[in-house]
Amino acid sequence: MSDIQTIMTSKLQNEVAFTIPALGGIPVAESVLVSWILMALIMAAVFLTTRKLKPDHPGRVQAAVEAAVGFLNRFSRENIGVHWRSFAPWLGTVAVYIACANLSGILGLVPPTKDLSVTAALALTSVFLIYGSSFRFLGLRGGLHKFAEPMPLLLPINVMEIAIRPLSLCMRLFGNVLGAFVIMELIKALVPVVVPVAFSLYFDIFDGIIQTIVFVFLTALFTGEALEGAT
Amino acid sequence: MYLAIGAGIAVLTGVGAGVGIGIATGRATEAIARQPEAASDIRSNLLLGSALAEATAIYGFVIGLAVIILK
Numbered sequence: 001m002s003d004i005q006t007i008m009t010s011k012l013q014n015e016v017a018f019t020i021p022a023l024g025g026i027p028v029a030e031s032v033l034v035s036w037i038l039m040a041l042i043m044a045a046v047f048l049t050t051r052k053l054k055p056d057h058p059g060r061v062q063a064a065v066e067a068a069v070g071f072l073n074r075f076s077r078e079n080i081g082v083h084w085r086s087f088a089p090w091l092g093t094v095a096v097y098i099a100c101a102n103l104s105g106i107l108g109l110v111p112p113t114k115d116l117s118v119t120a121a122l123a124l125t126s127v128f129l130i131y132g133s134s135f136r137f138l139g140l141r142g143g144l145h146k147f148a149e150p151m152p153l154l155l156p157i158n159v160m161e162i163a164i165r166p167l168s169l170c171m172r173l174f175g176n177v178l179g180a181f182v183i184m185e186l187i188k189a190l191v192p193v194v195v196p197v198a199f200s201l202y203f204d205i206f207d208g209i210i211q212t213i214v215f216v217f218l219t220a221l222f223t224g225e226a227l228e229g230a231t
Numbered sequence: 232m233y234l235a236i237g238a239g240i241a242v243l244t245g246v247g248a249g250v251g252i253g254i255a256t257g258r259a260t261e262a263i264a265r266q267p268e269a270a271s272d273i274r275s276n277l278l279l280g281s282a283l284a285e286a287t288a289i290y291g292f293v294i295g296l297a298v299i300i301l302k
Contacts, residue, residue: 175289
């Protein structure tokens, strides 16, 4: 029992990677460091794939990038509605970041989404987007009226959802990634060779991609719901 | 000892999530077999329902972890 407890506690802690020697030492968490590495890789990929774009003779890379952007635009138009254009870039950015963060476990890095602070920040940005867009496109009156829909009796439940939605988004991503991480560490401790590969396929790749889709899909769906009736 | 039992009970929420997602997936498969042209709509609804059902299992897991770690 105490063994499991020490293993779990050590896996749950977010280690400090290094300390910036300024202002009395600023600790930089491992998740932040891994996020920086991922950001550098994503920016490099974006820079390399969007250079020398040709409108009439697209190369192989350009065709693939265009297909991905087209898919993202179609996805946000279907789920958000008429005002999809301003939300598509944000949804795409979050999707790419969460996918890379979840998949970074394959490279032996600690996934940043294992840190509760990271998923909490992502969930908070989502909830600001959902309610902010409602007030932005429906106006103050319309945005407030949204809380009394479909009937005024549901007002308390709609108000409670302001807190429940980010909590659920945050805990879902965190719990999945942490669960996969803990199980992978336990398997690695039991059988160090061959067996972890098969489990890694499921826990790192399949689950990581599914959770990315779920996070972005739920955000898009809630936003679409918040924008219902906007012209 | 009691901590382990408590954590085990908390993780039992997984039973409900498993049954729920199983029923939803079975019905979705039936629906797609009956109406293949509505597959994309059914798939997105299935994904939403599964995500919400799975949340209960995740809450159980997080509570189980909290019971073990926070004592």
